């Protein structure tokens with residue numbers, strides 16, 4: 404089975420994905436890291452040098468490659484991945500998708516704590532700008548995230564509890 408984690412930046416896709424994969428004995432793949440390794444450039448460099456549209460094409464190609472290569476894997480996607488092309492349909496065709504539903508306040512405090520240098524869409528934003536950017540982005544992306552096959556309320560849950568709740 405392929406399990407795709409989807410949700411906003413800072414919702415815990417990478418953190419939870421790694422632990423879920425370990426729990427299930429599955430391979431863990433982070434889509435952002437896969438692209439970084441393939442390209443030999445950071446996400447920030449790809450955005451800066453080739454632009455976001457190019458990154459979205461790389462993201463789609465990476466999804467296509469991964470479904471060919473793996474049968475049992477947890478794949479943490481980038482925050483925007485399900486929201487471009489027909490990626491959410493593609494994801495649901497090849498596996499299950501879990502939307503990590505996290506409130507804007509929790510997202511913004513996690514993202515501020517973690518620093519923003521590897522998240523080009525957030526670079527240079529003040530806390531107020533960050534909150535309004537997240538709210539606006541989620542407002543648009545919700546239509547895609549809502550098509551996940553599973554939803555986890557993930558603001559407060561600790562990782563171990565989330566793994567139990569999924570009951571996989």
Ligand SMILES: Nc1ncnc2c1ncn2[C@@H]1O[C@H](COP(=O)(O)OP(=O)(O)OP(=O)(O)O)[C@@H](O)[C@H]1O
Nearest residue numbers: 411412413414415416417418481482513517560562
């Ligand atoms: N359930 C949780 N409880 C508390 N903190 C968490 C939880 N999940 C993730 N975090 C923290 O939130 C931050 C963001 O998590 P993570 O990098 O996993 O998010 P992401 O969804 O992969 O983001 P991106 O889309 O930018 O890759 C990290 O500092 C992580 O330690």
Ligand SMILES: O=C(O)C1=C[C@@H](O)[C@@H](O)[C@H](O)C1
Nearest residue numbers: 412435446481482483522523
């Ligand atoms: O939410 C987004 O659009 C992004 C999230 C990150 O995971 C990266 O994929 C990139 O920084 C873009």
Ligand SMILES: [Mg+2]
Nearest residue numbers: 416417435479
């Ligand atoms: Mg991540």
